Amino acid sequence: xxxxxxxxxxxxxxxxxxxxxxxxxxxxxxxxxxxxxxxxxxxxxxxxxxxxxxxxxxxxxxxxxxxxxxxxxxxxxxxxxxxxxxxxxxxxxxxxxxxxxxxxxxxxxxxxxxxxxxxxxxxxxxxxxxxxxxxxxxxxxxxxxxxxxxxxxxxxxxxxxxxxxxxxxxxxxxxxxxxxxxxxxxxxxxxxxxxxxxxxxxxxxxxxxxxxxxxxxxxxxxxxxxxxxxxxxxxxxxxxxxxxxxxxxxxxxxxxxxxxxxxxxxxxxxxxxxxxxxxxxxxxxxxxxxxxxxxxxxxxxxxxxxxxxxxxxxxxxxxxxxxxxxxxxxxxxxxxxxxxxxxxxxxxxxxxxxxxxxxxxxxxxxxxxxxxxxxxxxxxxxxxxxxxxxxxxxxxxxxxxxxxxxxxxxxxxxxxxxxxxxxxxxxxxxxxxxxxxxxxxxxxxxxxxxxxxxxxxxxxxxxxxxxxxxxxxxxx
Amino acid sequence: xxxxxxxxxxxxxxxxxxxxxxxxxxxxxxxxxxxxxxxxxxxxxxxxxxxxxxxxxxxxxxxxxxxxxxxxxxxxxxxxxxxxxxxxxxxxxxxxxxxxxxxxxxxxxxxxxxxxxxxxxxxxxxxxxxxxxxxxxxxxxxxxxxxxxxxxxxxxxxxxxxxxxxxxxxxxxxxxxxxxxxxxxxxxxxxxxxxxxxxxxxxxxxxxxxxxxxxxxxxxxxxxxxxxxxxxxxxxxxxxxxxxxxxxxxxxxxxxxxx
Numbered sequence: 064x065x066x067x068x069x070x071x072x073x074x075x076x077x078x079x080x081x082x083x084x085x086x087x088x089x090x091x092x093x094x095x096x097x098x099x100x101x102x103x104x105x106x107x108x109x110x111x112x113x114x115x116x117x118x119x120x121x122x123x124x125x126x127x128x129x130x131x132x133x134x135x136x137x138x139x140x141x142x143x144x145x146x147x148x149x150x151x152x153x154x155x156x157x158x159x160x161x162x163x164x165x166x167x168x169x170x171x172x173x174x175x176x177x178x179x180x181x182x183x184x185x186x187x188x189x190x191x192x193x194x195x196x197x198x199x200x201x202x203x204x205x206x207x208x209x210x211x212x213x214x215x216x217x218x219x220x221x222x223x224x225x226x227x228x229x230x231x232x233x234x235x236x237x238x239x240x241x242x243x244x245x246x247x248x249x250x251x252x253x254x255x256x257x258x259x260x261x262x263x264x265x266x267x268x269x270x271x272x273x274x275x276x277x278x279x280x281x282x283x284x285x286x287x288x289x290x291x292x293x294x295x296x297x298x299x300x301x302x303x304x305x306x307x308x309x310x311x312x313x314x315x316x317x318x319x320x321x322x323x324x325x326x327x328x329x330x331x332x333x334x335x336x337x338x339x340x341x342x343x344x345x346x347x348x349x350x351x352x353x354x355x356x357x358x359x360x361x362x363x364x365x366x367x368x369x370x371x372x373x374x375x376x377x378x379x380x381x382x383x384x385x386x387x388x389x390x391x392x393x394x395x396x397x398x399x400x401x402x403x404x405x406x407x408x409x410x411x412x413x414x415x416x417x418x419x420x421x422x423x424x425x426x427x428x429x430x431x432x433x434x435x436x437x438x439x440x441x442x443x444x445x446x447x448x449x450x451x452x453x454x455x456x457x458x459x460x461x462x463x464x465x466x467x468x469x470x471x472x473x474x475x476x477x478x479x480x481x482x483x484x485x486x487x488x489x490x491x492x493x494x495x496x497x498x499x500x501x502x503x504x505x506x507x508x509x510x511x512x513x514x515x516x517x518x519x520x521x522x523x524x525x526x527x528x529x530x531x532x533x534x535x536x537x538x539x
Numbered sequence: 540x541x542x543x544x545x546x547x548x549x550x551x552x553x554x555x556x557x558x559x560x561x562x563x564x565x566x567x568x569x570x571x572x573x574x575x576x577x578x579x580x581x582x583x584x585x586x587x588x589x590x591x592x593x594x595x596x597x598x599x600x601x602x603x604x605x606x607x608x609x610x611x612x613x614x615x616x617x618x619x620x621x622x623x624x625x626x627x628x629x630x631x632x633x634x635x636x637x638x639x640x641x642x643x644x645x646x647x648x649x650x651x652x653x654x655x656x657x658x659x660x661x662x663x664x665x666x667x668x669x670x671x672x673x674x675x676x677x678x679x680x681x682x683x684x685x686x687x688x689x690x691x692x693x694x695x696x697x698x699x700x701x702x703x704x705x706x707x708x709x710x711x712x713x714x715x716x717x718x719x720x721x722x723x724x725x726x727x728x729x730x731x732x733x734x735x736x737x738x739x740x741x742x743x744x745x746x747x748x749x750x751x752x753x754x755x756x757x758x759x760x761x762x763x764x765x766x767x768x769x770x771x772x773x774x775x776x777x778x779x780x781x782x783x784x785x786x787x788x789x790x791x792x793x794x795x796x797x798x
Contacts (some may be wrong), residue, residue, distance in 0.1 A: 390717045394734040430721025432684035457596030474600040477586040502794035512726030516733035517764030520792035527563035
């Protein structure tokens with residue numbers, strides 16, 4: 064694997080996150096910031112629910128004919144003067160990017176926000192090859208200063224508070240005056256821009272992700288709010304688009320529908336500030352643009368999801384709405400998930416990409432409250448897909464032993480109603496007697512997972528079925 | 540006509556394991572509400588809907604239990620459960636267990652069509668618009684996730700609660716956000732579950748309601764247990780108890796007599 068994966072230590076990560084006071088403070092912004100904005104903008108658009116259906120259908124159609132659309136896309140990119148490179152693995156993708164950068168003698172590589180870049184751990188490879196990788200998205204820039212990974216797919220630094228960021232800026236931007244004001248987020252942005260401007264102009268290669276790839280025209284599309292993506296892709300002599308296969312949609316009509324659900328679901332905007340379409344390198348009469356245009360299309364396990372139980376996950380357009388609405392994400396933040404993709408979408412995708420033996424906790428760490436599915440713009444049944452992972456774990460005996468044995472014992476009784484009634488009658492009567500005085504238990508043997516945090520009510524006494532039967536017998 | 544009596548719909552009450560074992564009074568309250576809505580209530584021999592197995596990835600056990608429930612509830616017109624989560628399992632997920640097996644899938648579909656969550660059954664199926672009950676005090680209602688998002692239970696309980704004499708509703712912040720129970724999640728990831736229910740308890744407390752109501756005993760046990768651990772004086776009850784006017788039993792986790 065590329066990045067080091069801490070998903071197997073999810074519980075320990077979560078424990079640490081829950082006791083991290085600064086993180087907990089920052090996480091309240093997720094709930095406050097995203098949910099209300101999305102709801103407001105979704106409620107304002109009468110056809111929003113219909114658009115979600117349409118977005119789902121467009122993606123389903125594309126995935127059903129992915130081979131054809133990939134061929135068409137590649138041909139259109141080539142016709143526009145660009146080049147598509149297929150990368151079966153993360154290592155292949157990094158190598159393709161490095162080869163291009165080396166060929167043009169790149170020293171500085173600017174980067175727009177790209178989760179695929181995180182997935183293939185590109186910055187580490189670029190630095191190892193002696194090139195400076197410069198993140199230009201403000202959030203990415205901040206976490207690069209801190210040597211961290213994104214904790215959210217659209218808000219990479221959402222785990223940080225403004226005062227932490229200010230401290231990092233003062234630490235690193237030593238050439239700027241001490242009395243500069245860094246109180247408002249806008250001044251932090253201006254500060255980053257001041258530094259980044261020089262890097263944009265010095266860059267030899269610009270790397271961006273893609274929100275969509277259009278088969279009809281060979282176009283890559285990015286949506287941003289800072290304009291950094293545009294400077295990244297137009298100023299250097301080479302533009303590399305890093306994207307995974309499922310970013311494809313057939314036509315410009317399709318993409319305009321997808322765009323209508325994307326920003327609304329993500330940030331609660333009707334549209335992002337910048338929506339940029341790139342088709343091929345600079346043409347002779349263009350005033351600017353790169354001399355070379357490359358698309359590195361990463362598979363990394365995705366094609367094996369086609370036709371299987373997890374195909375629906377490939378509809379994902381990375382809006383982040385699922386994690387914005389997830390009570391578990393709100394509690395522990397993105398880093399606890401231990402790999403690139405956090406939250407509900409990560410709980411389904413990560414086991415596909417890095418293996419369920421490593422990411423096994425993630426699909427289990429969900430209450431199945433279903434809020435993620437209720438806001439997903441492409442209607443991915445995330446709880447159902449997480450359940451499919453639990454089924455695979457159960458089949459392979461990967462679920463924890465106490466859970467398996469507990470379930471087995473419970474299943475044994477549940478399948479034998481007469482025995483169940485006998486056993487539960489005795490157990491409930493005993494528990495009821497023991498708990499009668501207080502009405503509840505602060506400690507119970509075998510229920511430590513419950514009573515460590517909350518009381519457990521004493522049963523009333525006889526079971527409902529026993530009491531009901533007694534009552535019916537009396538009536539008869 | 541004499542036959543009118545015979546046409547009373549027959550409702551199989553699926554009490555749910557938690558009500559059967561921990562709080563039988565909810566079962567009696569449910570039975571009263573269903574009878575008041577002009578139905579006959581029967582209680583077939585039952586254990587569990589299979590949801591813990593289903594959500595733990597154990598399809599074999601969930602199938603066996605689904606078949607057991609379908610057998611036990613043959614011959615009733617409706618299957619009603621005082622739980623959105625168990626009703627959701629029986630209505631939405633049991634059919635998923637038999638996809639691709641035409642005979643069983645047909646049976647599961649016919650069974651699924653008969654299943655309802657209690658309050659949704661009263662309002663949406665039986666057209667109940669008010670109840671004869673009295674409860675003095677303010678309540679806050681938590682929307683349990685499965686009932687809300689799988690079965691669309693949201694306005695129905697509030698509508699019936701408004702008809703209860705002496706009762707006022709004080710909505711908490713984020714009533715539709717999960718309480719952190721999640722079945723086995725509460726035990727497997729106890730620490731995270733605790734963080735989620737702590738937020739919920741905060742919102743319940745801030746509503747200043749004296750009583751917390753919900754339609755699922757699992758969520759109620761989780762929230763009541765947290766509030767009690769925090770020493771907060773909020774009583775928790777299943778919504779059926781209040782709607783049926785059967786609140787003699789001490790609230791969840793409360794002793795019979797105050798010391």
